[in-house]
Amino acid sequence: MAGTVKRVLEAVIAARGHNNPTFMETTRAKLILKGLNPAKFTESTPDDPAQVAKARQVAAEFGVDVP
Amino acid sequence: MNSIQIAQTKDPVAVAAAAELAKRLAPVSPRLVLYFATAAQDPAGLAAAMEKAFAPATVMGCTSAGEIVSGSMLQGAVVAMALGPGVVREVAVEVLTGLRDGPNPVPAAFERFGARLGVPMRKLDATKHVGLVLVDGLSGAEERLMDSIGSGTDVLFVGGAAGDDLAFQKTHVFAGGRALTDAAVLAVLRVDQGFSILKTQSFATTGKRLVATRVDEGQRLVLEFDGQPAAKAYAASLGVPPEALPALFAAHPLGLMAGDEPFVRSPQQLLGQGVKFYCAIAEGAELEILRSTDIVEETRLALERKRRMLGSISGIINFNCILRTLELRKNGQEKAYGKLFADVPTVGFSTYGEEYLGHINQTATMLVLR
Numbered sequence: 001m002a003g004t005v006k007r008v009l010e011a012v013i014a015a016r017g018h019n020n021p022t023f024m025e026t027t028r029a030k031l032i033l034k035g036l037n038p039a040k041f042t043e044s045t046p047d048d049p050a051q052v053a054k055a056r057q058v059a060a061e062f063g064v065d066v067p
Numbered sequence: 068m069n070s071i072q073i074a075q076t077k078d079p080v081a082v083a084a085a086a087e088l089a090k091r092l093a094p095v096s097p098r099l100v101l102y103f104a105t106a107a108q109d110p111a112g113l114a115a116a117m118e119k120a121f122a123p124a125t126v127m128g129c130t131s132a133g134e135i136v137s138g139s140m141l142q143g144a145v146v147a148m149a150l151g152p153g154v155v156r157e158v159a160v161e162v163l164t165g166l167r168d169g170p171n172p173v174p175a176a177f178e179r180f181g182a183r184l185g186v187p188m189r190k191l192d193a194t195k196h197v198g199l200v201l202v203d204g205l206s207g208a209e210e211r212l213m214d215s216i217g218s219g220t221d222v223l224f225v226g227g228a229a230g231d232d233l234a235f236q237k238t239h240v241f242a243g244g245r246a247l248t249d250a251a252v253l254a255v256l257r258v259d260q261g262f263s264i265l266k267t268q269s270f271a272t273t274g275k276r277l278v279a280t281r282v283d284e285g286q287r288l289v290l291e292f293d294g295q296p297a298a299k300a301y302a303a304s305l306g307v308p309p310e311a312l313p314a315l316f317a318a319h320p321l322g323l324m325a326g327d328e329p330f331v332r333s334p335q336q337l338l339g340q341g342v343k344f345y346c347a348i349a350e351g352a353e354l355e356i357l358r359s360t361d362i363v364e365e366t367r368l369a370l371e372r373k374r375r376m377l378g379s380i381s382g383i384i385n386f387n388c389i390l391r392t393l394e395l396r397k398n399g400q401e402k403a404y405g406k407l408f409a410d411v412p413t414v415g416f417s418t419y420g421e422e423y424l425g426h427i428n429q430t431a432t433m434l435v436l437r
Contacts, residue, residue, distance in 0.1 A: 018221070023193060029425075030425070033330060
């Protein structure tokens with residue numbers, strides 16, 4: 001599997017960004033401050049179980065349901 | 068009244084200081100009074116006197132390491148801003164205690180905010196509401212606090228960590244007539260006429276990067292960069308021996324980059340072969356080595372951009388890092404910095420850390436009101 005972290009982080013940005021460029025940007029910054037830089041992950045980034053777990057944990061903290 | 072007023076005093080007696088501020092702010096019937104006070108004031112006495120002097124307004128503040136008021140940077144003063152109901156339509160305040168060792172107090176505080184405001188914090192309209200955060204600057208808990216705030220709401224919180232005139236003994240936050248340590252005061256303001264948050268740091272990137280490969284996050288300590296002892300790797304990237312590094316700390320902090328925007332992490336001291344910072348760095352974080360630029364000029368430009376964006380500015384609350392203040396003082400630029408705010412009602416203070424999305428250093432975070 002690959003790209004799970006990317007998809008989780010994009011789901012967080014979409015949910016918390018409300019299609020507002022300011023809030024999408026601040027959500028990205030919050031993720032970076034939590035140690036997950038969305039720019040560092042792509043659809044082809046191999047899934048690292050620890051990173052996937054961290055991304056899911058962060059999504060839960062933001063109150064975002066991810067598949 | 069749709070108004071913002073500011074005042075300052077150097078009266079050392081708490082009751083007299085509060086009375087003087089109340090007299091000077093009398094043109095406004097405030098909904099909210101913010102104040103920042105020298106640690107030389109009796110904190111409990113001042114908190115009680117300010118609460119009484121401005122009742123029934125909501126009153127909050129903290130101790131400082133230098134104060135800012137329109138046109139001037141001060142020491143040994145109390146500065147205050149009164150915000151009328153035309154500016155702040157609604158305000159709710161929560162006090163969070165036990166930051167160091169207690170359970171995370173943010174979720175419970177957010178529940179109370181939601182009950183008070185009638186909307187859960189996660190659903191509150193972040194274009195109409197803004198948060199203020201004042202936190203004990205010696206709690207060491209600012210990162211956890213800001214992380215939890217940022218996860219729990221889209222409302223943007225801006226603020227600073229209380230100071231104590233560089234004594235580094237005890238800092239206080241003020242709310243409800245009390246002076247508290249190991250605590251934070253959060254406020255949610257409904258501001259209908261518009262606002263923006265200004266974050267400015269006077270640094271350029273150098274293109275040199277370090278990755279924190281071993282850290283003690285709780286101690287704000289980086290043990291290794293790029294798999295090498297942290298001090299050695301940091302110094303090598305600046306072309307100096309490790310023992311020369313502390314002299315370069317202020318001019319070359321590290322930036323956690325969000326696009327082109329650095330979130331500054333300032334080194335404090337060498338600890339063995341490690342480097343202790345004024346805020347935590349996560350393991351695996353990639354950081355840019357920064358190079359200092361002119362604080363006055365960069366701030367002037369940032370204010371100009373914000374003024375163009377908002378059209379006009381009716382008030383500014385400025386949380387300015389004490390390290391910036393010390394650099395301004397060293398360079399004889401305090402007056403020039405103060406003058407940047409001469410034509411706008413402004414209060415602020417020199418902080419032990421700035422708060423915006425996270426806990427940051429060597430930055431000014433400001434709430435700019437239209």
